[in-house]
Amino acid sequence: MTEFVQSETLSRVKPSPTLAVSQKARELKDRGVDVIGLGAGEPDFDTPDHIKEAAIEAIRRGETKYTAADGIPELKQAIVDKLRRDNGLSYDTNQISVTTGGKYTIFAALMASVNPGDEVIIPAPYWVSYPDMVKMAGGTPVPLEARAEDGFRITPEALDAAITPKTKWLIFNSPSNPSGAAYDAAQLKALTDVLMKHPQVFVLTDDMYEHIVYDDFEFVTPAQIEPELYGRTLTMNGVSKAYAMTGWRIGYAAGPVPLINAMRKVISQSTSNPCSVSQWASVAALNGDHSFLQQRNDAFKARRDMVVRMLNEADGLECLTPDGAFYVYPSCAGCIGKISKSGTILNTDEDFASALLEEEAVAVVFGAAFGLSPFFRISYATDMESLKEACIRIQRFCSGLS
The missing domain is CATH 3.90.1150.10 (Aspartate Aminotransferase, domain 1)
Structure with missing residues (x-):
C-alpha cells in the first residue's frame, strides 16, 4: 500500500x-x-439572548441558503456602521470582507497577498496561529520580542530595526493574546510614525479583544491613529470574544478594495461563504444592545x-x-x-x-x-x-x- x-x-x-x-x-x-x-x-x-433570537428568526425566514462569498449586504453595512461608530473609520461596503471567523480572515489576507520570500513581522508573545499561517502562505514569519520589562509591548526602535525591504506585513494585536497588553494612543502613534517611513509595509490589525479592556483604558486601532495608513491597513475584528460567539464563526475586516477583492477569491475557492444564520446573528450583535x-x-x-x-x-x-x-x-x-x-x-x-x-x-x-x-x-x-x-x-x- x-x-x-x-x-x-x-x-x-x-x-x-x-x-x-x-x-x-x-x-x-x-x-x-x-x-x-x-x-x-x-x-x-x-451568547446574549437577543442575538440567539435573531438567528432563530433568520432560520424561520428561510435564511439558510448560500450567500455572497464574503458576506450579506446587511452584515457588511452593520460592520461599516460599527467601524464609524466605535473607531471613527469610514468605509464602504465594497471594502468589507466577512469570513468564517477571525482566524480565517487573517489566513485569507495572507494567502491573497504573501509571496515566497515575503517577511511578516509578528510581535512575540503572539497568538500561536500567526507564524504558521504565514508559513502556509509561503512567507517568512519574523518574531519581534515584546519584553516583559516593556509591558509586552514592542518599541518603535525595535520595530524600525526589524523592517527590511522584504517586509510585507506587520501583524498587530492589541489587546494581546496571550499577554493582555494593549497600546494607548501615544504608544500606538510612536509605532505608526515608524510605519510611515516604510511605505511597502501593510498592517494587519487583530482587534478581536477591542471591547474587553479595563481600568478606563481607551482602545485605538492603527488606521484611526494615523489616517495616512488607511490605504495599507486591514482592520480585522469579529464577534467571537465580545459577544461570546466563538462557535458562530464570524470574523470580518475592512481594507483596500484590491485586497478585499483578492481575499474574496480565496474565500470563494475554499469556504464558499460564512454560515448564513451566523451572519444574521452578527447583524443583531453589531446593531443591538451593548449594555x-x-x-x-x-x-x-x-x-x-x-x-x-x-x-x-x-x-x-x-x-x-x-x-x-x-x-x-x-x-x-x-x-x-x-x-x-x-x-x-x-x-x-x-x-x-x-x-x-x-x-x-x-x-x-x-x-x-x-x-x-x-x-x-x-x-x-x-x-x-x-x-x-x-x-x-x-x-x-x-x-x-x-
Whole structure:
C-alpha cells in the first residue's frame, strides 16, 4: 500500500499547542481526574439572548441558503456602521470582507497577498496561529520580542530595526493574546510614525479583544491613529470574544478594495461563504444592545485582579497586570531548573506546564508556544471559584519545588 506523505507546505506547520493542551486535559478528565482547564481562549458567558433570537428568526425566514462569498449586504453595512461608530473609520461596503471567523480572515489576507520570500513581522508573545499561517502562505514569519520589562509591548526602535525591504506585513494585536497588553494612543502613534517611513509595509490589525479592556483604558486601532495608513491597513475584528460567539464563526475586516477583492477569491475557492444564520446573528450583535459588555468586563476584571494577586504570591512566579483580553502571561523564570515533587526537572516552561497538569491537574499553555519563554498563559474566562482553586493548586505546586 502506498504510504501517505503530507505536503511540503504542511510539513512547515505545527499543530496548535492550545488545542493539544485542551486535548490532554480532556483525556485526564475522561480518566476521572478533576482537571481545571485554563487553556481555552473563549468566554464562559453565553451568547446574549437577543442575538440567539435573531438567528432563530433568520432560520424561520428561510435564511439558510448560500450567500455572497464574503458576506450579506446587511452584515457588511452593520460592520461599516460599527467601524464609524466605535473607531471613527469610514468605509464602504465594497471594502468589507466577512469570513468564517477571525482566524480565517487573517489566513485569507495572507494567502491573497504573501509571496515566497515575503517577511511578516509578528510581535512575540503572539497568538500561536500567526507564524504558521504565514508559513502556509509561503512567507517568512519574523518574531519581534515584546519584553516583559516593556509591558509586552514592542518599541518603535525595535520595530524600525526589524523592517527590511522584504517586509510585507506587520501583524498587530492589541489587546494581546496571550499577554493582555494593549497600546494607548501615544504608544500606538510612536509605532505608526515608524510605519510611515516604510511605505511597502501593510498592517494587519487583530482587534478581536477591542471591547474587553479595563481600568478606563481607551482602545485605538492603527488606521484611526494615523489616517495616512488607511490605504495599507486591514482592520480585522469579529464577534467571537465580545459577544461570546466563538462557535458562530464570524470574523470580518475592512481594507483596500484590491485586497478585499483578492481575499474574496480565496474565500470563494475554499469556504464558499460564512454560515448564513451566523451572519444574521452578527447583524443583531453589531446593531443591538451593548449594555451587557460592561457587566461582563466587570466580572473579567474581578477575576483578573484575583488571579494576578494569587500568582504573584506563588514562589517563583511574577505576573504583570494586563490592560485587556482575558489572559495573564506570568513568568515562571524563578521555577526553571527546579525539581517537582514527582521528580520532574523543570528545564523549560513546557516542562513547568506539563508537570503542573500531571501533578495538580491545572491546564495552562506553555510560553514557548507563543514565542516567548519562560512564561505560561492562563485564560481567566472561567468562574471565580474554579480560578481560585486553580491558583491555590499553582501556589502549592510552586511551593513544592526544590
